[in-house]
Amino acid sequence: MVANLMKFFLLKYLAKQLTSQAEMLKKVLKDNQEHFLVVFSQASECLQVVIGMEVKELDPGEHTYIMVPTLGLTCDEMLSSGQSLPKASLLVLVLSLIMQNEDLAPEEAVLGALSRMGVYVGSVYCVFGEPRELLTQVWVQEGYPEPWYLVG
Incomplete structure (x- = not known):
């Protein structure tokens, strides 16, 4: 909920x-x-x-x-076309998916959910770069919980 x-x-x-x-x-x-x-x-x-x-x-x-x-953070960074999600909102969506799956979600499930929203692995977005790299490297280095969303 x-x-x-x-x-x-x-x-x-x-x-x-x-x-x-x-x-x-x-x-x-x-x-x-x-x-x-x-x-x-x-x-x-x-x-x-x-x-x-x-x-x-x-x-x-x-x-x-x-x-x-709040805190001077921006959630308004959008691509000029307006077709992409801000990095922070993308993170919330990923974390929401993880929470819905009792704190664990298979990588493919997360990436599949992102692709249904128009965020594709292999594509590079100016707001957040390449999605798989963002999920598996950037956010892990920023201190988000490990093993994160990766299951088995």
Whole structure:
């Protein structure tokens, strides 16, 4: 649920849209609405720690929220064509996939998910370079958990 809410927030951010508690309950939590406060808190904390984005409540009466950059980190670096994800958002998506698979996901599953989003192994992207190298070398050197997403 936390990973799904993180993805939801990122999609809203990339679309430059606000969201509401009602929309989160309806589209993300569905039959698990009693867990909203815990899931919302954990997703918000993960977004802030991992990509430097804070979920801010704009209107307490309407419970509307927006994501804003914190710590001077940029999440807005897009290719000029607008067809690529920022490096930080890509990381969140990969980590979400890993979390959904109980902290382990086969390399091919991660790379397959990225290819379904239009991020292909062997292609070089100006924002983050070549995806396999980013996953297996760059992020590991930056201190992300090892063995990471690689399973057997």
